[in-house]
Amino acid sequence: MATNKTKNGTGITLDKMIQPTLLLLIYQKPAHGYELIQNFKAMDPTEVVEPGTIYRYLRRMESEGFIKSKWETSEAGPARRQYEITMLGFKALKEAVIKLEHQKRQIEDFLITFKEMEERGNFSEN
Amino acid sequence: MKTDMDALKILHAGALRKPIKECIHILWQKYPDLKVELDYAGSRACANAVAQGKVVDIIALADYKVFNDILIPKFVDTSFVFATDQMVLAFDEFSHGSQEINNHNWMDILLGEGYIKYARSDHRLDPCGYRTLMLWQLAEKYYNRPGLYNLLENNWSNLYPKSIDIAIALLQGKIDYGFEYLSVAKQMDMEYIQFPPEINLSDPRLADYYAQAIVTVEGNYPGLEMEIVGAPIEFSVAIPKNSNQKELAQEFINILTGPQGEAILDQNGLIPC
Structure with a gap:
């Protein structure tokens, strides 16, 4: 599980973003695991997800029908399993987007409430 | 046969x-x-x-x-x-220094006492061998320990044709430590030290970093040498x-x-x- 701990110990869990992130990357362009791991870092450099975790997610997502794979041979390198999104995967991605939009609104409400309280001087650091 | x-x-x-x-x-x-x-x-x-x-x-x-x-x-x-897979340092409970060794002091334990025997496989025959040399080169940079590669390369006790031989030698007590694949260490139920991703050759995100390590082996024709560049396993x-x-x-x-x-x-x- 990818957890970002703040200085004072509050955990922010990011593991629920692994599957939607992979679906989005594969929806953008069919890709193999090696490439997806490299691009996963580019999307969120603060999140550390081990390569093994991403490979396991890909296998699980394929067995659940969200993605499908075929062997893709590159000119210079070896053949690697390349993943593309399925209709079921696209529906799951859209569902994730709806949930994320809902969560985004909740986070925005949370931040607005916090800032308003802070401006009113409700908090003082000891 | x-x-x-x-x-x-x-x-x-x-x-x-x-x-x-x-x-x-x-x-x-x-x-x-x-x-x-x-x-x-x-x-x-x-x-x-x-x-x-x-x-x-x-x-x-x-x-x-x-x-x-x-x-x-x-x-x-x-x-x-x-x-x-990834590279690890395999050992067992009878290995000298096994109570003290960890992922910070492993090189000091291996090099510190003359009686500790550690092994690698032969880079001319086995990828685990050239990956071990790459790991040592990367460790020198990662830990900022100039000369570490040469020290490790000049002090190993045993060289084996393939990685599985290292595991067998460990089980037989012929060596204390061996640079090995994590999978083999797990299959043989050994103890192991995990290295940071920057040197364990496991992470495609670090492919450019791994490429700093280069090992020379015999080429396809007599007298010719070729370079193997570090890369994820x-x-x-x-x-x-x-x-x-x-x-x-x-x-x-x-x-x-x-x-x-x-x-x-x-x-x-x-x-x-």
């Missing part, structure tokens, strides 16, 4: 011994009378054997680059990447052009790279990919 024309002949890296055998048992469920001839060595030794005329139906190696360097395009069209499999059992070989590869093979690889400490 006398060979059976009808047997399925598999040549593989020593580190893949256990998962390959388990995949054969799945093939036997469909073909109970199928004869299988298994042979194994360091991956470069395997590839050189095929290049020198050894006829096999499947060749599974610990580095796809060995296919590219020695077998493609003359003997193999392409190889298929099916698993990844990737195991690969292929059907040689001169296979006599191409359909059966493909069935085996379908098992190895399919859901059953993935479960076997996973259980054996490899990461199917």
